[in-house]
Amino acid sequence: MGIVSRLLARGDQRNLSLTDPSGWRSAFSLAVSTAGRDVTPMSALQSVAVYACVRVLAETIATLPLITYRRLTPRGKERAQQHALYRVLHDRPNPEMTSVELRECIVGHLALRGNAYLEIVRDASMRVVELWPLRPDQMRVERGSEGTLEYYYTRRGVEVEVDPSIICHIRGISGDGVHGWSPIALARDAVGLTLATEEYGSRWFSGGARPGGVLQAQGPLSQEAANRLRDSWNQAHQGLDTAHRVAVLEEGVTWQQIGIAPEDSQFLETRKFQTTEIARLFRIPPHMIADLERATFTNIEHQSLDFVVHTLRPWLVRIEQAFQRDLFNGPMDRDFYCEHLVDGLLRGDLQARYTAYATARNWGWFSANDIREIENLNPIPDGDVYLQPLNMVPAGTVPEAAPTGQQGQRSLPVPESRAIGNAASRRRLRTQYLRIFVDMAGRLARREAAEVRQAAELHLNRRDLVSFRNWLREYYEQWPNVATRVALPTIMAYAEAVLTDAAAEIDSDDPMLSELSDFLNLYADKFGGHWAQKSAGQIEAILRDAEAEDADQLTAVTQRLDEWAEKRPAKVAALETTMLSNAVSAARWKRGGVSRIKWIASGRNCPFCSRLNGKVVGVEATFVNEGDELEGEPDQPKLRVKRPTKHPPIHGGCDCGLKPERG
Numbered sequence: 001m002g003i004v005s006r007l008l009a010r011g012d013q014r015n016l017s018l019t020d021p022s023g024w025r026s027a028f029s030l031a032v033s034t035a036g037r038d039v040t041p042m043s044a045l046q047s048v049a050v051y052a053c054v055r056v057l058a059e060t061i062a063t064l065p066l067i068t069y070r071r072l073t074p075r076g077k078e079r080a081q082q083h084a085l086y087r088v089l090h091d092r093p094n095p096e097m098t099s100v101e102l103r104e105c106i107v108g109h110l111a112l113r114g115n116a117y118l119e120i121v122r123d124a125s126m127r128v129v130e131l132w133p134l135r136p137d138q139m140r141v142e143r144g145s146e147g148t149l150e151y152y153y154t155r156r157g158v159e160v161e162v163d164p165s166i167i168c169h170i171r172g173i174s175g176d177g178v179h180g181w182s183p184i185a186l187a188r189d190a191v192g193l194t195l196a197t198e199e200y201g202s203r204w205f206s207g208g209a210r211p212g213g214v215l216q217a218q219g220p221l222s223q224e225a226a227n228r229l230r231d232s233w234n235q236a237h238q239g240l241d242t243a244h245r246v247a248v249l250e251e252g253v254t255w256q257q258i259g260i261a262p263e264d265s266q267f268l269e270t271r272k273f274q275t276t277e278i279a280r281l282f283r284i285p286p287h288m289i290a291d292l293e294r295a296t297f298t299n300i301e302h303q304s305l306d307f308v309v310h311t312l313r314p315w316l317v318r319i320e321q322a323f324q325r326d327l328f329n330g331p332m333d334r335d336f337y338c339e340h341l342v343d344g345l346l347r348g349d350l351q352a353r354y355t356a357y358a359t360a361r362n363w364g365w366f367s368a369n370d371i372r373e374i375e376n377l378n379p380i381p382d383g384d385v386y387l388q389p390l391n392m393v394p395a396g397t398v399p400e401a402a403p404t405g406q407q408g409q410r411s412l413p414v415p416e417s418r419a420i421g422n423a424a425s426r427r428r429l430r431t432q433y434l435r436i437f438v439d440m441a442g443r444l445a446r447r448e449a450a451e452v453r454q455a456a457e458l459h460l461n462r463r464d465l466v467s468f469r470n471w472l473r474e475y476y477e478q479w480p481n482v483a484t485r486v487a488l489p490t491i492m493a494y495a496e497a498v499l500t501d502a503a504a505e506i507d508s509d510d511p512m513l514s515e516l517s518d519f520l521n522l523y524a525d526k527f528g529g530h531w532a533q534k535s536a537g538q539i540e541a542i543l544r545d546a547e548a549e550d551a552d553q554l555t556a557v558t559q560r561l562d563e564w565a566e567k568r569p570a571k572v573a574a575l576e577t578t579m580l581s582n583a584v585s586a587a588r589w590k591r592g593g594v595s596r597i598k599w600i601a602s603g604r605n606c607p608f609c610s611r612l613n614g615k616v617v618g619v620e621a622t623f624v625n626e627g628d629e630l631e632g633e634p635d636q637p638k639l640r641v642k643r644p645t646k647h648p649p650i651h652g653g654c655d656c657g658l659k660p661e662r663g
Contacts, residue, residue: 120165488521599623
């Protein structure tokens, strides 16, 4: 039960005057048309043309996917499937309706009455969890004395004032910014004439007793004879069941065939014109309501595109902006919005689509998987590669290839020399990919900081530490999936390049890329899990410290988030490029039969790494174990090892490498 229903049941109400002193009903009710027919939204639907136009609008808009997105910084977007409104708008707005059913209802109300109203149901955290349609003919809207809008809803003759914050009001074209104009009311005479011509035709066929001529007697007939002749003729020929019977004439009566009267000859033309008139009212291409008189194979496709651009787009934008105003208005919704997907409606024929795909693919703004997703096909391995035209670079430069990547991500480099695979080559490769990892980690850090900051402002401003901790727990349960999805393409690209170098170091022509997938998926999962665990632990420690020191918790959390956004990407990139390079290399050498590996310190190594430089262990053994201590400079504390280490890094900032030990 929605809030409006609960208010009515509770009794917060006042009786609605039957005389309607404010005149709000009469202002939007529909009077008799000039053609003599009562025109209301329901009677208008009795016209096939009106019903067809409303159905085209409602069904087309309702079946478009409605997606909730999150804006990315500095630009771009991604689907926000974790947002509460994603499920409400895309799948199930309330327990009784699907998204298609709700949006059909909305568009039907807008097309017939010019206004649509939704009741918004929120949970304790002020998230929108349900949307319920309200009947526009039972809603009254007024401008209050303080300039704010006041909503009054009527059910079973009882009116209740409704809090505007729980109403989503979608208006059609409006003259006052409060009420939308009803298309049916504005076109009352056109709709009335359509209904009148249909009624005339029905009556003509059901009661017509005119087989195309007149009866002519040779002499005058008495009134009794004329009545008897008329009655017998009607009995024999009036109505559809007796039409076109053979007429038997007597007493000198003759049959004289005549043409159709001019007013009758215009009947069909009037009906055709009114069909076009109704299509014009709703801006529907006539062929979409089965009026193919002027349609050709060459213009229907362009009319369909025109329908999307000039007919659907204003309706879609109207709905999206109303949702943005009334649904995405919480402190955590600043970067979120909803949008209809119209790509499928804008598709051309097969040849035109494939030509456009080829252009987008060759010029680098579509990958193979982007195209397959549009065509509703599953992704393929290595399908996220973006191509780069080699002839579109500055003169005198050598372009770098892009083995793989992610949309919006810079081209990924190829090592300078894969044929000469050694530790130095992998170090150069690490330097080349370092900026790619910084970009990837930066996107994750900025997203995490923005989302946690919004939640902290919402909960901690209300001094509700318990709800913030509950939100953090749920958030970081989902974060590994987010981090894994974002990081995996970069991890895959780098690992494939490293694997080729590692294979060359043991004189192997097969980098064994096909066996890399499971290993890297597991690596990416650990990457996301470690990130979530570290973030959640740091925020919890900050909250405890601030609480113990009676400091402002929101300020403390915000400072740490700013620090993450600024410094964390570089730290993550340095750690992951070193760790992944050595992990992949060791795994490849092991599969190639290498039994021992050597620790190689870089030129910028610290005293701790110097202690391990040149150390050789079995390919499955550890260089140091948990609890071991490494000596540093004389005045420097020892480094206590926190985990068993099979490969670098041994500490933050370590960029050491490995080398296969022959013999």
